[in-house]
Amino acid sequence: MPYAANRVDGLSSYFEDWGGEGSPILVYTGLGDPIEEAQENPLVGILAEDHRLIFADHRGQGRSDKPHGVNAYAMPTRVADAEAVLDEVGVERAHILGFSWGARLGFAIGEHSPERVLSLVLCGNQPYAWEQRWSFVAMLSDAFDVARDRGMAGFVDVIESTLGGVLGETVRRRLLANDPVAMGAAWRSALSEGAISSDLTAWRLPCLIYVADGEEMHANAQRAAAEIPTARFLALHGHTHLSAPYEVEQVLPAVRAVLDAAFTGG
Structure with missing residues (x-):
């Protein structure tokens, strides 16, 4: 079975590598979703035509190891899970495509391990502390x-x-x-972690952040895109947090532009 061991604590992440000739995309799903959720996503299916798709289960869900201690979910350790998957498949740098919980991890990969990132495509999350009013x-x-x-x-x-x-x-x-x-x-670890980055203005990674226009994280996601010099923000009309990951028509041109920007310096 395809597993990658974390260098920090030795726990294993389950992944599946679809192969392909194009540049690699590491895909993470939302909270509680196994990799099959992403594999069935229509946007992902289109991207698979031109890219190498690698899917990984978050620690704590799917077929990855499931520690019970809150400290096991510290964000730098979760980032090391992603690094382990990339190491296992022999990929030095990849695009990161994250949905919801996976987008939160994508922000953290951009912060803690930018040298492993070609670009970030992040749907339905934001990089600041969670707000109890939501x-x-x-x-x-x-x-x-x-x-x-x-x-x-x-x-x-x-x-x-x-x-x-x-x-x-x-x-x-x-x-x-x-x-x-x-x-x-x-979840309790996430609530206590605070902001992902202390200085998003220092980022230089091509980045697309998109959310449903009516969801509570909208303003924070838009703020993050404004702070990251190389980011673009997209608000999806007529969607909710749960439906936004499955939008194709509004999203695909922007996604392709960000993936291409990783190689053109745009």
């Missing part, structure tokens, strides 16, 4: 509190109750497959 932060915190006693079934119940609807069958099945202790530890 309703989704309260929702996830409540859900993980319930999951301590009732497992992921309790987590899903809180999400569905808060959102006012039943999640799709595939989404429910994938969420229920997670380890509630590992996932809760990852």
